[in-house]
Amino acid sequence: MDEQTINQNSKSDRLCKFITENQDEKLTTDLGVKLTNTDDSLKAGERGPTLLEDFHFREKLTHFDHERIPERVVHARGFGVHGFFQVYECMKEYTKAKFLQVPSAITPVFVRFSTVVGSRGSADTVRDIRGFATKFYTEDGNYDLVGNNIPVFFIQDAIKFPDLVHAIKPEPDREVPQASSAHDTFWDFVVNTPETAHTVMWLMSDRAIPRSFRMMEGFGVNTFRFVNEQGVSRFVKFHWKPLLGVHSLVWDEAQKLAGKNPDFHRRDIWEAINNGEYPQYELGIQMIEEKDEFNLGFDILDPTKIWPEEVIPVKIIGKMTLNRNVDNFFSETEQVAFCPANLVPGIDLSSDSLLQGRLFSYLDTQLTRLGGPNFHEIPINRPVAPVHNNQRDGFHRMSINPGKVSYFPNSLAGSCPMPASVEENGYEHYAEKVNGEKTRSRSDSFRDHFSQAALFWNSMSSAEKKHIVDAFRFEVGSVTDKQIRQRVVDMFNNVDNTLAQQIAAGIGAESPPAGASGNTARSPALSQENTIKTAESRKIAILAENGFNHAELTKIMDFLKGAKVCFEIVSKDLGTIRSTDNKELTVGKSYLTTASVNYDAVYIAGGKDCAGAIAGQGDAIHFINEAYKHAKPIGAAGEGIDVLASTQIKGISIVMSDLGAASDAGVVMTRNTADLTEFCNEFLGAVSQHRHWQRENYKDSIPA
Numbered sequence: 001m002d003e004q005t006i007n008q009n010s011k012s013d014r015l016c017k018f019i020t021e022n023q024d025e026k027l028t029t030d031l032g033v034k035l036t037n038t039d040d041s042l043k044a045g046e047r048g049p050t051l052l053e054d055f056h057f058r059e060k061l062t063h064f065d066h067e068r069i070p071e072r073v074v075h076a077r078g079f080g081v082h083g084f085f086q087v088y089e090c091m092k093e094y095t096k097a098k099f100l101q102v103p104s105a106i107t108p109v110f111v112r113f114s115t116v117v118g119s120r121g122s123a124d125t126v127r128d129i130r131g132f133a134t135k136f137y138t139e140d141g142n143y144d145l146v147g148n149n150i151p152v153f154f155i156q157d158a159i160k161f162p163d164l165v166h167a168i169k170p171e172p173d174r175e176v177p178q179a180s181s182a183h184d185t186f187w188d189f190v191v192n193t194p195e196t197a198h199t200v201m202w203l204m205s206d207r208a209i210p211r212s213f214r215m216m217e218g219f220g221v222n223t224f225r226f227v228n229e230q231g232v233s234r235f236v237k238f239h240w241k242p243l244l245g246v247h248s249l250v251w252d253e254a255q256k257l258a259g260k261n262p263d264f265h266r267r268d269i270w271e272a273i274n275n276g277e278y279p280q281y282e283l284g285i286q287m288i289e290e291k292d293e294f295n296l297g298f299d300i301l302d303p304t305k306i307w308p309e310e311v312i313p314v315k316i317i318g319k320m321t322l323n324r325n326v327d328n329f330f331s332e333t334e335q336v337a338f339c340p341a342n343l344v345p346g347i348d349l350s351s352d353s354l355l356q357g358r359l360f361s362y363l364d365t366q367l368t369r370l371g372g373p374n375f376h377e378i379p380i381n382r383p384v385a386p387v388h389n390n391q392r393d394g395f396h397r398m399s400i401n402p403g404k405v406s407y408f409p410n411s412l413a414g415s416c417p418m419p420a421s422v423e424e425n426g427y428e429h430y431a432e433k434v435n436g437e438k439t440r441s442r443s444d445s446f447r448d449h450f451s452q453a454a455l456f457w458n459s460m461s462s463a464e465k466k467h468i469v470d471a472f473r474f475e476v477g478s479v480t481d482k483q484i485r486q487r488v489v490d491m492f493n494n495v496d497n498t499l500a501q502q503i504a505a506g507i508g509a510e511s512p513p514a515g516a517s518g519n520t521a522r523s524p525a526l527s528q529e530n531t532i533k534t535a536e537s538r539k540i541a542i543l544a545e546n547g548f549n550h551a552e553l554t555k556i557m558d559f560l561k562g563a564k565v566c567f568e569i570v571s572k573d574l575g576t577i578r579s580t581d582n583k584e585l586t587v588g589k590s591y592l593t594t595a596s597v598n599y600d601a602v603y604i605a606g607g608k609d610c611a612g613a614i615a616g617q618g619d620a621i622h623f624i625n626e627a628y629k630h631a632k633p634i635g636a637a638g639e640g641i642d643v644l645a646s647t648q649i650k651g652i653s654i655v656m657s658d659l660g661a662a663s664d665a666g667v668v669m670t671r672n673t674a675d676l677t678e679f680c681n682e683f684l685g686a687v688s689q690h691r692h693w694q695r696e697n698y699k700d701s702i703p704a
Contacts, residue, residue: 078114080333083322097346118179123258132218151219158357206248245532454519463693473506547609550579591619606638666692
């Protein structure tokens, strides 16, 4: 199957085909009996009681009563999409994994994005780590790369995972708060578990409130191995790099979206794929030779540590394209089952104790959720590779296995199915030498909990540092126990004294003395300021009313369309609006049905009557003010500039010359509507910057 074939296999094509092929189908029971009525139960008389013999009624209600399955304990709220992966170059030197050998080969994938803490009904935009799990349907079986959008984890040993989750979940006495770490039990766990420091820094950063699933990185988190045909092993970490760059929301915006559009991330990726704006991610790997395992100043098996990209570069080896939405959310997204133990020859495990626990837990949880050991036969989990083994029976068995032999060795079936040799690409675990006494202890190399937390802090820009401080103040400020608040300040004083002082000042805690950190190391790759910046697939709200300048707005829309930027007309009422020359334009949203938080930028249309109508609407002015507060680009041409006089935007010169375009803190304007080329390029540049942080008040912030 080539890329063109995959792209042509769109959901709309398949839906049309389904309707055409099935338009004459008749309603039946689960056993195929055609039904004449599904609106009325069988009764003894028109007003009499329902009869127990009504098998259709009983079947329909019984199925409905059992439609819900247990949600995942963590990662309950997720969204899945289909796609494909291609490697850029043959990786035979490093791994014998076949799907990483031939650049022309296309490997189907299914990706599930998720939040960690909240229930299935929680909001998309909460502050949380995001899951990024990828299932590769390879010719050698399914390979699952189960990761997050943050490269480190809270704990070093999986035995502490139940404690972490119990602490961060809603407090059991009142089941509050939902999908939030801003409460006593989580921060109590943090101050009593200093190994959490590094991940907490990421959680308090903008990484925890991504703009889109399409604009966040993915990380394998744990240390794995590549093994080549010669049996040579290298330690490896996996990265997904989004081609749209890594971008985030601001906290006020994320909170408002949780109420106004709780499905924001789901809608975003669903609409992008339906519009042909396929999200793409490059797969990168970091590799360490076995001989260098102990030469890097940190333990490479410690899941609370990154491998700094400036020390161990990321080698980009392939690209994943997500190009098809699911047909049925439950059948695919809810029933997909991932496990890091789903490996293929050429990819193996390390002794990372968090990873070792995950190998058991992921499989174990599916036995309850999906009703027994046969969940691998559910279509979304079914491999494309043939399956031959002696597993039999159990809940929901789908396979019908002929013959009398279901054991090995045997003579009745010629010992089939028999194990494959290594030469036949049978899976062989890497022969790692392991010895030592049985002990419940931890290596001293895992005792450093603060140096990389300091590395992360040092690597942030001024804006990012301000957001981290504000996040700490919100989260810890929600803690009712004053002792825990103070202990948070004291703990993060080991990361950076200025950070701790800033936290203390915002939560009513005592400011700490200089801490023990003194770490000045930086990793520029950790800052989102150093990411890809593009306006492609961004969404712009065009504010317009009757009396808009049709020639001007047409030029703007044509330019945005050519630049692959999405836009939507927002007006007082739905329906159509008319220009000064009586041209009609369809309104996409009204101020009642949308808000500025749903867009990346705002454009204010020109035309005297149009501008006057916008300036006279409180909802429109609030729309602009809120976008400006969230540091989003704002564009205006012609009389649209005059609307800004009614807003709270400060420091912008509204009286301008008739020529050229001017930009101030991401507000782009021009009076010259005859030639909008310069303006369009300036506005596009402002949109590609994502946010214009110079608008924020840095009076109390920390220099980068």
